[in-house]
Amino acid sequence: MQRSQTILQRTLSTPVILIAILAIVALAALIVGTGPFNQTVIEIFIRIVLVVGLYVFIGNSGVISFGHIGFTCLGAYMTAWLTILPAMKKSKLKGLPDIILNAKLHYGWGLLAATIFAGLCAYIIGKVLMRLSGIAASIATFAVLAVIIQVYSNWDSVTGAQSSVVGIPIVRTVWPYFACAVLVVIVAYSYSISRSGLALRSARDEAIAASASGVDITRERLIAFVISGAMMGLGGALYAHSVGVVTPDTFYLNLTFICLSMLVVGGMNSLSGAVLGVVILSSIIQLLRWFEKGVDFGGSIVALPLGVQEIAIGVVMIVILMFRPSGLTRNKELSWPHWPFKQLPAGRSRAPTG
Amino acid sequence: MGNALSAQQVSVAFDGLKALSNVTLSVPRGEVTGLIGPNGAGKTTFVNVLTGFQQPDHGRVLLDGEDVGHLKPHLMRRRGIARTFQSGRLFAELSVLDNFEVTGVGLGLSRREAAEKAEAMLDWIGISSLAERTAGGLPYTDERRVAIGRALMLEPKYLLLDEPAAGMSAEEAADLVRLIRRIATDVGCGVLLIEHNIGLVLSICSHIHVLDSGEVIEDGPPSAIKASERVRHAYMGTQADAEGEIL
Incomplete structure (x- = not known):
């Protein structure tokens, strides 16, 4: 038996379709052209970076992580430290090393540094955590999140503690966010069809058999953890440049809940699920935001109470878990010509069973 | 002990309960x-020891003379010891071809190299038609053949088969016998066959060890095992007469 196409040729339609979806979203911002809509689209791209980052680890390893938003915090503060005016840092963040205190870099370097820094931290933390499995690993990741947030909430001279760090250069055009979203989709896709991605997914299905097949599970998990941690750091840096201000509280349970919900709703084991989960839930969130602000129905203003967004996300997630636990995509990938979905967990088709 | 996978005086206990006691056994190449042994005799524990899933409390595991008893399972695989599991343990969400490829990448091959090797192995086993099937949906017999093929992807020097014929019909078991013979003769692999189907074991093995309560109570060629009253008593118990036909 000889396959006529390589893994890349067989599966390339997935990232192409996903990037096309992202391009349509970006073009929508261009066509509509209003500030609020522009900001909504930017938020979607940031969430795509974060949720795809989560997918790289959770989707491929099967280990639920509650701690990845910690890396988002690390990335956000790293770019803040490097891109804020030195004069502002000297008044509020005196404890920073001189080299950082005097730096004033372009935001592009901030994004790069945030990505590398978060990836490096993920490597150090992962060296310890990746020896754990199952619920123990999940709880440990949550502990990591709590530790990071506590450090950043109390290290006054370096992070400003719980007060906001302001003066981060704001980037209002959607294109850098679009480019980063495209980049993480390509990296996540490349990882999923790589030998490391295949090995990790086999360990997700059957850890003992994977080990018997020569797979070093700890090593493969660590690789995914570092890649996803770096992506989360990039997402944090993008967030910082989208609003111009960061506080540790932003990167805690609320954001963790929203990102995990988007992944669960889309389909945890699917890159397409990560992207579609963001697009669909972000649309619902945006709709509810408008209703929270009040909508004019023939002269009378109808407004939903604050907090409805979170309640709605929770309800959607419960409904999905009850009736479609493998997510809207059923853990399959968008593909062509097998439109709309095809199983691509290992970089090729999943034939019908039975 | 060159060109053999062997256990020397291996003992394992769980919470003070002896699972294996001074077991010595050798699996020659080719x-x-x-x-064999009744349920609870310690067969699977012994396989776990030989494959790095269980560290022995005492004794040594020698691979062609080298002590490998301390190695982790994935490193044992890389040294050429492969195994299958009683329950199949296929990667349920991956295709059959991917199940094979995982072993290739576990060996350090690129995906392209692993895919080529996997395709050749599917051909050799005779299951190319299953390549794109999802492993989780395979019939029991196919699942067993995939498990054996996946293990063979390692090009093992030694292959440990844990109850590969469980649940098979006589015809399917006969196919399995042919496959195991090819593995030993064509590949030159040393095969350790753990199996409850006594007829199958007697028909294919050159040497048989009998475990009971964690101890080897008999070993020898099939004719000696067949004739052993001790084996009949320990393994068959009161069903010896009923099973006599098989023997």
């Missing part, structure tokens, strides 16, 4: 060695 031959099929049988390991």
Whole structure:
């Protein structure tokens, strides 16, 4: 038996379709052209970076992580430290090393540094955590999140503690966010069809058999953890440049809940699920935001109470878990010509069973 | 002990309860060695010891003379010891071809190299038609053949088969016998066959060890095992007469 196409040729339609979806979203911002809509689209791209980052680890390893938003915090503060005016840092963040205190870099370097820094931290933390499995690993990741947030909430001279760090250069055009979203989709896709991605997914299905097949599970998990941690750091840096201000509280349970919900709703084991989960839930969130602000129905203003967004996300997630636990995509990938979905967990088709 | 996978005086206990006691056994290259015994005799524990899933409390595991008893399972695989599991343990969400490829990448091959090797192995086993099937949906017999093929992807020097014929019909078991013979003769692999189907073990193995309560109570060629009253009593118990036909 000889396959006529390589893994890349067989599966390339997935990232192409996903990037096309992202391009349509970006073009929508261009066509509509209003500030609020522009900001909504930017938020979607940031969430795509974060949720795809989560997918790289959770989707491929099967280990639920509650701690990845910690890396988002690390990335956000790293770019803040490097891109804020030195004069502002000297008044509020005196404890920073001189080299950082005097730096004033372009935001592009901030994004790069945030990505590398978060990836490096993920490597150090992962060296310890990746020896754990199952619920123990999940709880440990949550502990990591709590530790990071506590450090950043109390290290006054370096992070400003719980007060906001302001003066981060704001980037209002959607294109850098679009480019980063495209980049993480390509990296996540490349990882999923790589030998490391295949090995990790086999360990997700059957850890003992994977080990018997020569797979070093700890090593493969660590690789995914570092890649996803770096992506989360990039997402944090993008967030910082989208609003111009960061506080540790932003990167805690609320954001963790929203990102995990988007992944669960889309389909945890699917890159397409990560992207579609963001697009669909972000649309619902945006709709509810408008209703929270009040909508004019023939002269009378109808407004939903604050907090409805979170309640709605929770309800959607419960409904999905009850009736479609493998997510809207059923853990399959968008593909062509097998439109709309095809199983691509290992970089090729999943034939019908039975 | 060159050119053999062997256990020397291996003992394992769980919470003080002896699972294996001074077990010595050798699996030569190119031959099929049988390991039989009643349920709870310690057969699977012994396989776990030989494959790095269980560290022995005492004794040594030698691979062609080298002590490998301390190695982790994935490193044992890389040294050429492969195994299958009683329950199949296929990667349920991956295709059959991917199940094979995982072993290739576990060996350090690129995906392209692993895919080529996997395709050749599917051909050799005779299951190319299953390549794109999802492993989780395979019938029981196919699942067993995939498990054996996946293990063979390692090009093992030694292959440990844990109850590969469980649940098979006589015809399917006969196919399995042919496959195991090819593995020993064509590949030159040393095979340790753990199996409850006594007829199958007697028909294919050159040497058989009998475990009971964690101890080897008998070992020898099939004719000696067949004739052993001790084996009949320990293994068959009161059903010896009923099973006599098989023997």
